[in-house]
Amino acid sequence: MDVGTGYGRKAPTYLASLVEVGAGTPMGELLRRYWHPVGLSSHATATPRAVRVLGEDLVLFRDGGGRAGLVVARCAHRGTTLHYGKVEERGIRCCYHGWLFDVEGNCLEQPCEPEGGRMRDHVRQPWYPVEERYGLVFAYLGPPAKKPVLPRYECLETLDEGEFIDADDSSIGSGGPQIVDCNWLQHFENVVDTWHVAVLHGTHSGPQFSEMMARQPDEVLFERTPLGVRARSRRTLPDGSTMHGASEVAMPTLRVVPNPRAGVGGARLYGRVESIGWTLPIDDTHFRIYVAGRVRQKGELRRMRSRQGGKLWEELTLEEHRRFPGDYEAQTGQGAIAFHSEEHLAESDRGIALLRHFLRQQVETVARGGDPAGVSFDAAAPPVIFDAHRSQGV
Known part of the structure; x- marks a missing residue:
């Protein structure tokens, strides 16, 4: 009788609590308590750069004032990606309807809306804090109250x-x-x-x-x-x-x-x-x-x-x-x-x-x-x- 063959093995598993990094997972929440590099400082430019970090799709850019910004890729207006946006003096402008967001996600302009968007102060593009050090751009993706x-x-x-x-x-x-x-x-x-x-x-x-x-x-x-x-x-x-x-x-x-x-x-x-x-x-x-x-x-x-x-x-x-x-x-x-x-x-x-x-x-x-x-x-x-x-x- 053959012993130890591969037949009948249980379905293999992995240590989900240690390997999965998405938001809400045990390891994902642990890693979100730290700063992580998301690019070289030279990557933050007037050309939006798509980055993916801990399962999140983000866009890195540098506005006309020299400030690096990191925002969630999907525009808060209709959901198209800001990867195709245009970087300007004050922030990044969506290619679809022109909404302009600064590096902290504040909506500054809504060109297609009356008076440039009377409710624009009520819209915030999700964003993350960044700092530059050692030639790298670091981002903090965790709870604001716990930012180290x-x-x-x-x-x-x-x-x-x-x-x-x-x-x-x-x-x-x-x-x-x-x-x-x-x-x-x-x-x-x-x-x-x-x-x-x-x-x-x-x-x-x-x-x-x-x-x-x-x-x-x-x-x-x-x-x-x-x-x-x-x-x-x-x-x-x-x-x-x-x-x-x-x-x-x-x-x-x-x-x-x-x-x-x-x-x-x-x-x-x-x-x-x-x-x-x-x-x-x-x-x-x-x-x-x-x-x-x-x-x-x-x-x-x-x-x-x-x-x-x-x-x-x-x-x-x-x-x-x-x-x-x-x-x-x-x-x-x-x-x-x-x-x-x-x-x-x-x-x-x-x-x-x-x-x-x-x-x-x-x-x-x-x-x-x-x-x-x-x-x-x-x-x-x-x-x-x-x-x-x-x-x-x-």
Whole structure:
């Protein structure tokens, strides 16, 4: 008798409370308590830009006074998209009937109405607050009464000589295209999945980054932090020296990972964090990564993008994607949303288990009316410090 066949399996399920990000969902409400990048500062221009964030369709623009604005895409008048609108000195004008809205959704003009719209003060285009920092436009999509301050980060505030801050929207760290077609949590968990590095990036794809990264760790430690989970690793190198590494994930969607090529081919070997990536959930089945970091040359961040056989993801043939899978292939290979009921977590997955437990705690805190980890209402709060690094010693 055949045992263990696929016949008769129960319908697989996923952890909805952790992966679904729409308004009203547990994770959606948790993430709406934080600021999220919705574009580069250079994306906010006089040309309306369609953006999708946490399952919401929005339009980003910059009015003639230089103010960035983020409004719900559907016009409050008849529902056509403001993506086709015209940006003017005072705001964005709908292409259908010309209603004009400012960056806070106030209706300023209704050209087709008597006296320019006698009731225009009673109409408000839904909008969201935005702030610009580190070359990015951040938006807060949550309850107004709970709006926190936009955090500052020590690694982006304290610059070494010759450094400046650059921002990138090419999804550095995803191993794939700008927009990745799977759930955000599949990538977020990957950051603290240290053991996959030597297998996926060292054997199947590589060595994709460097020979030392392809070596299996001698030791991996996972630890909770106030904002998330950190993974520490130690590798013994052929010359007898030891390489120490640490990566971490932090609320809301921050990935803090040292340059995997640090110390190789002249690349700097950092003792402190050089860049931060925000794993932005576009919706339940898509995400993208915005990165801000300290650089000495324009475009230095983008050169950190993963390569397989010397090629970028988009340069690989279909057969090369199969032969040299990377993070994109492994994570999208789990499905648009991974079926968690089918998993068999093991000892090497302790970082994953810690992260899920931490996220559940934050979801429950918000459901009870509390403030989740890392939320601050103090404009004078000190910058957040991370401990991701890669260093080599005896």
